[in-house]
Amino acid sequence: MRNYKKNYSCSFCGKSGVKLWRPPMDVSPLACASCSEQLQVVPTHELVVDLCKEPRLIPAILDEDDNFEDINFASAEDIEQWAFLPTK
Ligand SMILES: [Zn+2]
Numbered sequence: 001m002r003n004y005k006k007n008y009s010c011s012f013c014g015k016s017g018v019k020l021w022r023p024p025m026d027v028s029p030l031a032c033a034s035c036s037e038q039l040q041v042v043p044t045h046e047l048v049v050d051l052c053k054e055p056r057l058i059p060a061i062l063d064e065d066d067n068f069e070d071i072n073f074a075s076a077e078d079i080e081q082w083a084f085l086p087t088k
Contacts, residue, residue, distance in 0.1 A: 002062045002081055010035055019085045021057035027068045030060055033087050 009016035011029030020030040063069040
């Protein structure tokens with residue numbers, strides 16, 4: 001069961017219940033859109049996955065077992081559930 005409530009919060013401000021991003025090769029730190037912007041990791045408008053270039057942050061999508069999964073392997077349903085979360 002995907003659980004975007006438990007243990008799914010921003011590593012910087014602790015915000016939960018929103019979309020979070022993570023580094024491409026790691027599962028931490030998790031960053032919300034506001035912190036990504038504030039830390040100038042990546043501006044919010046760039047938090048859209050462009051599969052043509054190496055992203056600095058990728059969507060922290062959970063699979064059915066609450067493990068982070070690669071967006072390339074995520075099911076449409078998994079992506080949908082993540083996309084359903086508010087951005088901020
Ligand atoms: Zn944050």
